[in-house]
Amino acid sequence: MRIPHNDALGSDSLEAPERRCILTGSHGSRDELIRLAISPDGDVLPDALARAPGRGAWIGVSRGELETALAKGKLKGALARAYKGAALTIPADLPQRIEAALTRAFTDRLGLEMKSGKLLVGSDRIAENARMGKVRWLAHAADAGQDGSRKLDQAWRVGEDEEGSGKQGITLPLDRATLSVALGRDNVVHMALTDRSAAERLAIPLQRLLRYLGHGAATGQNEGDSPADSAAPVAVTTN
Structure with a gap:
């Protein structure tokens, strides 16, 4: 350019x-x-x-x-x-182009983390890793069922020894169809990262997208959480 x-x-x-x-x-x-x-x-x-x-x-x-x-x-x-x-x-259509570009940046990052083996999909696999304390970031599609999300949130809290904290995965501003196409998988509803560095890499494009859509930053509910620990439920300035 x-x-x-x-x-x-x-x-x-x-x-x-x-x-x-x-x-x-x-x-x-x-x-x-x-x-x-x-x-x-x-x-x-x-x-x-x-x-x-x-x-x-x-x-x-x-x-x-x-x-x-x-x-x-x-x-x-x-x-x-x-x-x-x-x-x-x-x-x-600049506003629309910006949203599309931010969405693509986020989903591309998800794809890279999947290829590296750090992104988990599938409720059973995520729940198992969450209970073992291996999950560093948890997210749900915008149209994910509440029951399935709650179960994974609970498994994450158990693995992190944070029961009662209210910590829960992020509800993304993207539905399962969008996530499935982006990752080349069927029915991607829940996702998790097992590597802190990967979570930090993903935090930047996700924060940009959330702010642009008016949802604010993806910050954790627990005081002191870093962007990599983002866990708040999301209803989903020059160089």
């Missing part, structure tokens, strides 16, 4: 860990905000992994807030300032 003017990607990650939302002026870490870049044709597009070379602009708002900013012309003005008047085209 051709990305004119603004701060360089990667060159200042240690010096400036925070980024500024071009719409609100608020600051957040690059793992929390969404990066926008410009295609060779001048289209403003999402850079879901924040890896495109050159310079970019960041936003830290929900899809609903972005749609409002787009309709009122605020996004156009903010991008014009961020890119110093460079010729830009903002696709009318």
Whole structure:
């Protein structure tokens, strides 16, 4: 992507860990905000992994807030300032493209963890590993049955010796059909990770997606939980 003017990607990650939302002026870490870049044709597009070379602009708002900013012309003005008047085209479906890109980044990460053998699917397999204290992250599809989710949540609490804590898996903003297609498996309803590093890798794209959809960060119910220990039920800003 051709990305004119603004701060360089990667060159200042240690010096400036925070980024500024071009719409609100608020600051957040690059793992929390969404990066926008410009295609060779001048289209403003999402850079879901924040890896495109050159310079970019960041936003830290929900899809609903972005749609409002787009309709009122605020996004156009903010991008014009961020890119110093460079010729830009903002696709009318940019909010939808961002959601699709964030979803793809998350499901791609899930796929990589599955290939590495760190992602478990299937209630029986997850329950067995959970009771043995091997599960580091637990999640349920948006349309998962409450009974099945509760049983796995309980098995996880038992394995973690946290009975009575209320700790439970994350309800993802994706249904079983979406997860099944993404992972190439039939009827993917529940998932678990057995590796803490894998959970930390997954936390970044998941947090971006949840924030954009207006659900906030995936944080654990237990005080002190790290993003890798995310366990809260989910009803499912510049570089």
